[in-house]
Amino acid sequence: MQLHATSSACGSGNRNPAEVLRTLRAAAASGRFFFGQQDYPFYGVSWSYEPERSDVSDVCGDRPAVLGCDLGELELAKERNLDGVPFETMRRMIVDHHRHEGLVTLSWHPRNPLTGGDAWDVSQRNVVHEVLPGGSCHDRFMGWLDDVAAFITSLRTAEGETIPVLFRPWHEHTGSWFWWGEDLCTSDEYKELWRMTVDRxxxxxxxxxxxxxxxxxxSSSEYLERWPGDAWVDVLGLDAYDGDGSERFxxxxxxxxxxxxxxSRDTGKPYAVSETGREGIPEAKWWSGSLLRGxxxxxxxxxxxxxxxxxxxKPGHFYAPWPGQASEEDFLRFHADARTLFLRDGLPAEESR
Structure with a gap:
């Protein structure tokens, strides 16, 4: 495939999962990556729900190429997600972002189906066991998965084409702060949860x-310890945050x-930094000095x-600059860097790997 430069970052395809994967491979083959941000069109540090606005575009004049959204509390039939974003607004903005040929990634922080607490409720260590077949929460949980599927299949263009999305369930599972985390279920239970989710x-x-x-x-063995199988995973992801601005990140x-x-070379699957950032970005050169160096x-x-x-x-809970923020100037250099792709950027022709 030859994917030539266009007026947007993600090319003219992305009408189905295979085209999304080709787009991701094309970016990596060119030595560039798409820049994305969670919830970028819904609100910023000093505003909310202003059409055509984002903190990122206020700084650099361009929007992130990847829009991240979260489906948490969709399973409760609520009108808004766990961060207060109306699902109808989310749906509309996903369609708009796709119309501009951007990519969309969905995470999901579902409530604890056993206790009724939030995704961070780890008071019971058998939640995954109880949502698997034969468990006390299985039927309810399958209904939750059907609600998620209904939302995803409702994402359609004006022509009625279904919009493909990057879906990232059961993330950060090597930690133990979510009810599906490492200490809350066995490796086999986690794998079964993943496969059951994707299959449904x-x-x-x-x-x-x-x-x-x-x-x-x-190490590879650490990364693959709870790998559900090649048929159930399309992209190798990583959630890696800079907690203290040190060289450890x-x-x-x-x-x-x-x-x-x-x-990636062994499997042929593209890889991504699916979540990252430095809360509050106090370092003026974090983008070049930490992220690009990493x-x-x-x-x-x-x-x-x-x-x-x-x-x-939520004061201080931000991961991208706005005009006047300490890292603004460095972010402009990041935006101009040859490796970064924003929504308006063209993508070079794909190279073979």
């Missing part, structure tokens, strides 16, 4: 590209990407930073 969504017609996203892993990200790069010479297909929460709701 595909059976219901959801056009998904699945992303497997543990925390930083320093740079070295840890670089070592994790080395592992993923090797696995990526180094590796070729993730996309890199997504977390959301910019409104300051009046």
């Amino acid at each position: 969504l595909r059976m219901r017609g959801a056009q998904i590209v699945t992303v497997y996203s543990p925390n930083p892993c320093m 740079v070295s840890g990200l670089n070592r994790s990407l080395a592992v993923m790069d090797s696995l 990526i180094g010479t590796y070729t993730p297909s996309y890199v997504l930073v977390w959301r910019n929460a409104p300051d009046d709701a």
Whole structure:
């Protein structure tokens, strides 16, 4: 395939999961990656729900190429997700982002189906066991999966074409802060949960590209310890945050990407930094001095930073700059860097790997 430069970052395809995967491979083959942000069109540090606005575009004049959204609390038939985003607004903005030929990734922080608590409720260690076949929550949970599938299949263009999405379930499973985490279920239970989820969504017609996203892993065996199988994973992901601005983030990200790069060559699957960032971005040169250094010479297909929460709701919880923020100037250099792809950027012709 030859994917030539266009007026947008993601090419003229992306009408089905296979085309999304080709687009990701094309970016990596060119030595570039799509930049993304969670919830970028819904709100920023000082505003919310203003059409055509984002903190990123206020700084650099361009939008992220990847839009991240979360489906948490869709399973409760609520009108808004766990961060207050109306699902109808989310649906509309996903369609708009796809119309501009951007990519969409969906995470899901479902409530704890056993206790009724949130996704971070780890008070019971048998939740995954109880949602698997034969468990006390299985039937309810399958209904939740049907709700997720219904939302994904409702994402359609004006011409009625279904919009494919990157779907990233059961993330950060090598930690133990979610009810599906490492200490909350066995490896076999986690794998069965993953396969059951993907099989149900595909059976219901959801056009998904699945992303497997543990925390930083320093070896292939560590990365693959809960791997559900090649048939159930399309993209190798990684959630890696900079917690303290130290060199540990740079070295840890670089070592994790080395592992993923090797696995990508073995499997033919693209890889991505599915969540990253530095909360509050106090370092003026974080983008060039930490993130790009951590990526180094590796070729993730996309890199997504977390959301910019409104300051009046969650002060200091932001991961991209806005005009006047300490890292604004460095972000402009990041935007201009030859390796980064934003929504308006053209994509060079794909090279063979």
